[in-house]
Amino acid sequence: MSSPIIFFLIFIALTLAITYWASKQSAGSAAYFAAGRRIMGWQNGFAIAGDFMSAASFLGVVGLISLFGVDGFVFAWGGLIAFMAILLVVAEPLRNVGKYTMADMLAYRHRVRPVTAMAAVSTLVISTFYMIVQMVGAGALVSLLLKNSGISYSTAVIGVGTLMMVYVVFGGMLATTWVQIVKAMLLMSCTVVLTILVLRHFHFSFAALFAAASQVTSHAKGQEVVRDFLQPGLRFRLPYGPFELLSLVVAFLFGTSGLPHILSRFYTVPDAKTARISVVWAMVLIGAFFIMTSILGLGAATILGPDYIMTHGGTNMSTPLLARFMAGDIFFAFVSAVAFATILAVVAGLTISASTSFAHDFWTNVIHRGVERKAGETVLVARGAAFFVAAASMIIAILLGPTANVTVLATLAMAVGGSANFPVIVLSIFWRRFNTAGALSGLIVGLLSSIGLILISPTVMAIDPPNVAGSVRHLIQAKAWFPLENPAIVSVPLGFLGAWLGTLLSRDTSLNAKFDELLVRSNTGLGAEQA
Amino acid sequence: MAAGNGLQTSGAVWNRIAQSSQFKHLIKAKKAFILPAFLLFAGYCLLMPLLTAYAPRVMASKAAGVSVAYGYGLSVILLAWVIVWLYVKAAARFDVLANDIVAEAKRHAKKSE
Numbered sequence: 001m002s003s004p005i006i007f008f009l010i011f012i013a014l015t016l017a018i019t020y021w022a023s024k025q026s027a028g029s030a031a032y033f034a035a036g037r038r039i040m041g042w043q044n045g046f047a048i049a050g051d052f053m054s055a056a057s058f059l060g061v062v063g064l065i066s067l068f069g070v071d072g073f074v075f076a077w078g079g080l081i082a083f084m085a086i087l088l089v090v091a092e093p094l095r096n097v098g099k100y101t102m103a104d105m106l107a108y109r110h111r112v113r114p115v116t117a118m119a120a121v122s123t124l125v126i127s128t129f130y131m132i133v134q135m136v137g138a139g140a141l142v143s144l145l146l147k148n149s150g151i152s153y154s155t156a157v158i159g160v161g162t163l164m165m166v167y168v169v170f171g172g173m174l175a176t177t178w179v180q181i182v183k184a185m186l187l188m189s190c191t192v193v194l195t196i197l198v199l200r201h202f203h204f205s206f207a208a209l210f211a212a213a214s215q216v217t218s219h220a221k222g223q224e225v226v227r228d229f230l231q232p233g234l235r236f237r238l239p240y241g242p243f244e245l246l247s248l249v250v251a252f253l254f255g256t257s258g259l260p261h262i263l264s265r266f267y268t269v270p271d272a273k274t275a276r277i278s279v280v281w282a283m284v285l286i287g288a289f290f291i292m293t294s295i296l297g298l299g300a301a302t303i304l305g306p307d308y309i310m311t312h313g314g315t316n317m318s319t320p321l322l323a324r325f326m327a328g329d330i331f332f333a334f335v336s337a338v339a340f341a342t343i344l345a346v347v348a349g350l351t352i353s354a355s356t357s358f359a360h361d362f363w364t365n366v367i368h369r370g371v372e373r374k375a376g377e378t379v380l381v382a383r384g385a386a387f388f389v390a391a392a393s394m395i396i397a398i399l400l401g402p403t404a405n406v407t408v409l410a411t412l413a414m415a416v417g418g419s420a421n422f423p424v425i426v427l428s429i430f431w432r433r434f435n436t437a438g439a440l441s442g443l444i445v446g447l448l449s450s451i452g453l454i455l456i457s458p459t460v461m462a463i464d465p466p467n468v469a470g471s472v473r474h475l476i477q478a479k480a481w482f483p484l485e486n487p488a489i490v491s492v493p494l495g496f497l498g499a500w501l502g503t504l505l506s507r508d509t510s511l512n513a514k515f516d517e518l519l520v521r522s523n524t525g526l527g528a529e530q531a
Numbered sequence: 532m533a534a535g536n537g538l539q540t541s542g543a544v545w546n547r548i549a550q551s552s553q554f555k556h557l558i559k560a561k562k563a564f565i566l567p568a569f570l571l572f573a574g575y576c577l578l579m580p581l582l583t584a585y586a587p588r589v590m591a592s593k594a595a596g597v598s599v600a601y602g603y604g605l606s607v608i609l610l611a612w613v614i615v616w617l618y619v620k621a622a623a624r625f626d627v628l629a630n631d632i633v634a635e636a637k638r639h640a641k642k643s644e
Contacts, residue, residue: 243584283615524629
């Protein structure tokens with residue numbers, strides 16, 4: 001048995017023990033969906049960081065920096081800026097007025113059933129999208145990391161899917177949270193060690209690292225090329241480069257606040273103040289993490305070189321390859337196992353937010369008008385939903401097969417979150433005139449425009465040369481109609497526009513008086529769900 | 532929806548609190564911090580792609596071996612941390628104001644029982 005598998009088995013044993021412990025804790029809806037609202041600030045901070053630092057960050061961002069230098073660094077600091085809107089605008093109001101989901105807040109001042117139904121659809125679309133990204137990443141990693149272990153892509157996807165099913169179905173939010181905390185700690189310590197190793201390689205001299213990074217040699221079409229990795233322009237080239245970059249920054253600024261698995265973390269803490277403290281923890285951790293990834297990325301580019309990375313598995317392999325080069329096979333194994341743990345934990349977080357939205361929003365609040373017919377029905381439905389969500393994403397991930405850099409795909413999920421959910425959350429909190437029709441049209445326009453633009457973007461549409469086959473081949477073989485990979489710069493304003501127009505055109509002011517209630521509740525915590 | 536801490540929750544109660552000077556003061560104080568802080572931060576982030584597009588030589592120039600583009604990225608993270616720190620301090624003030632409003636609301640609720 002190879003050593004990555006041993007490390008991974010240890011992690012699985014640990015997380016199953018957590019799940020067993022969590023399943024023995026108190027039962028009930030608040031326990032299952034929100035970990036009894038008793039998670040502490042620093043714990044939730046680690047869990048948020050864990051939710052956000054997916055394989056896309058640990059493997060993808062380092063990979064992008066190792067190939068595109070400072071242009072790849074945008075994906076790193078971009079990850080942190082996403083939390084500013086969460087800290088200042090979203091986290092505390094959400095904790096004060098919500099129960100388990102974003103839809104709870106919208107329901108205060110809009111007609112409950114249509115808005116909740118639409119919010120649930122948007123939540124399910126975003127989480128499924130993001131989850132497939134993670135599952136594909138998990139499977140693709142296996143074929144690279146455990147090349148000689150006999151574990152195939154499909155086996156890995158089924159393994160990840162089954163484990164997350166166990167965590168979520170039996171352990172609920174409590175188990176998911178602790179799996180997330182453990183993983184975030186592993187990921188952070190792994191990154192710190194690797195960063196120190198890279199810096200030691202340069203005798204702890206940043207000047208030496210930057211000097212090396214400004215002369216990276218690689219080969220393209222048989223020609224030797226020396227490029228400065230600290231100069232912009234390696235990825236974002238003209239004519240659309242700057243707009244692509246602008247769109248990416250917009251997606252980051254507003255997108256994370258629309259990601260359901262991040263939003264659901266704020267219901268697990270006792271009050272709004274703890275929600276705030278947990279975002280602060282998360283921002284410190286994530287900022288430090290991304291500064292380190294830039295050192296790892298530049299380290300991989302200079303120590304290994306882009307040629308070596310491309311011939312040994314591509315961008316997603318930069319981190320593990322660096323680990324092997326710096327500290328040998330055992331550390332390579334450990335880093336690989338941490339990468340798996342990362343995917344597993346993020347997927348579990350997504351599964352629970354998707355199943356919560358289905359059970360609490362759709363089943364109980366929309367279909368049964370807010371009444372549980374039997375005690376514990378919502379939790380039961382959520383467990384069933386978790387089972388189906390896991391099964392469906394396993395099948396889709398196996399059908400899709402291993403594919404491109406996961407960071408790009410994860411960023412697209414963020415664009416959908418920012419275009420559909422973010423405008424509606426913000427306008428509900430700040431705009432007295434906002435109404436049900438506006439919320440519905442904002443969600444629908446944001447969702448359709450972001451997905452539609454992705455479908456006609458170079459991510460999906462392109463003409464491949466005939467020798468490109470399989471899952472790398474673009475879905476639609478034609479010139480892309482929309483020039484940017486990331487739609488956020490167009491779709492986020494469209495989401496706001498949809499919400500605004502819907503409000504004005506419908507002229508419905510019947511529930512505007514409820515704005516006072518939402519305003520008072522969200523700003524003072526009066527009447528908030530208690531721990 | 533039932534309130535978690537046993538307050539009566541008719542629309543009139545919410546309207547009364549929303550109209551109170553204490554509450555208006557809280558909202559004003561929050562807006563005065565959050566709006567400029569977010570706009571400043573978002574502006575600083577969005578400036579980076581614009582500089583890359585319209586002042587590529589500035590972004591490519593170097594000081595002490597580091598390009599402005601890389602330094603800019605780092606400075607975004609540092610600016611974020613500074614705003615976080617300022618917000619934590621400001622939010623402590625908001626908490627005091629909010630607690631006063633909650634206490635007042637509870638007194639009022641008791642009186643009318």
